[in-house]
Amino acid sequence: MSQPNIVLNVNGIEVIYNHVILVLKGVSLQVPEGGIVALLGGNGAGKTTTLRAISNLLKAERGDVTKGSIELRGERIENLSPADLVKRGVVQVMEGRHCFAHLTIEENLMTGSYTRADKGEVAANLDKVYTYFPRLKTRRASQAAYTSGGEQQMCAIGRALMTNPNLVLLDEPSMGLAPQIVEEVFHIVKDLNTKEKVTFLLAEQNTNMALKYADYGYIMESGRIMMDGKAQDLANNSDVKEFYLGVGGDGRKSFRDVKSYKRRKRWLA
Ligand SMILES: Nc1ncnc2c1ncn2[C@@H]1O[C@H](COP(=O)(O)OP(=O)(O)OP(=O)(O)O)[C@@H](O)[C@H]1O
Numbered sequence: 001m002s003q004p005n006i007v008l009n010v011n012g013i014e015v016i017y018n019h020v021i022l023v024l025k026g027v028s029l030q031v032p033e034g035g036i037v038a039l040l041g042g043n044g045a046g047k048t049t050t051l052r053a054i055s056n057l058l059k060a061e062r063g064d065v066t067k068g069s070i071e072l073r074g075e076r077i078e079n080l081s082p083a084d085l086v087k088r089g090v091v092q093v094m095e096g097r098h099c100f101a102h103l104t105i106e107e108n109l110m111t112g113s114y115t116r117a118d119k120g121e122v123a124a125n126l127d128k129v130y131t132y133f134p135r136l137k138t139r140r141a142s143q144a145a146y147t148s149g150g151e152q153q154m155c156a157i158g159r160a161l162m163t164n165p166n167l168v169l170l171d172e173p174s175m176g177l178a179p180q181i182v183e184e185v186f187h188i189v190k191d192l193n194t195k196e197k198v199t200f201l202l203a204e205q206n207t208n209m210a211l212k213y214a215d216y217g218y219i220m221e222s223g224r225i226m227m228d229g230k231a232q233d234l235a236n237n238s239d240v241k242e243f244y245l246g247v248g249g250d251g252r253k254s255f256r257d258v259k260s261y262k263r264r265k266r267w268l269a
């Protein structure tokens, strides 16, 4: 990619699971340095698969990128391990939060810095996370299992920040959270973007909220990008309004509820 301000360039990727199931059918997107880009779409559209392809977490799911390329500031990254990507400043916050239930919030945060040797830097980083997430500071000694869904989402983002990233792939931060908490989380994301210059690629079903905070959006359906544009233009687009913003929410809400129920079950198991 020649444009210097493009941090991530995904170019026509196809992803196949289990050698047969074609899930991404030529996805292209770009993330500019310092931006917040939203990847939108309903259940099963391919958002998580796209993020996993970028962070190279597909292998664990028996998925492969079979076509196309992914470049980070012009460097091909398809063959880099997730750990190598973290060294280059790319980190993914997984869907469903995945905090360690039996560790405290602070212990969870510290797991994000295990590759870093400089104790002083790590302590400064922890302080910084606490300034953005004062709730985590209050709950630092609490076992994650006993914290709220919002605090767990904040913990997952905070842990990613402990790797000192410049590109965060954030998978459905709003999932299963009350609207007020979603707003709080997005507000912090925006703050991190503005003040710390962290770039975000954000997968979301919550189109409304994502477009409120993102600069640019891509809308996915069945493994393809259907539309893209400036966040404000998408929010005002009549098709987007009809299909993604105007939907009464009932159908989607029930999907969301089912998902968060399943996750809660997994969490408690
Ligand atoms: N490990 C897997 N093996 C086979 N198929 C998979 C696997 N993971 C996802 N899929 C399929 O890939 C498609 C895209 O799924 P993906 O999880 O990427 O969608 P999504 O947009 O993140 O959806 P959601 O909003 O529900 O999280 C779906 O049809 C899903 O069933």
Ligand SMILES: [Mg+2]
Residues within 6 Å of the ligand: 047, 048, 049, 095, 171, 172, 203
């Ligand atoms: Mg997903």
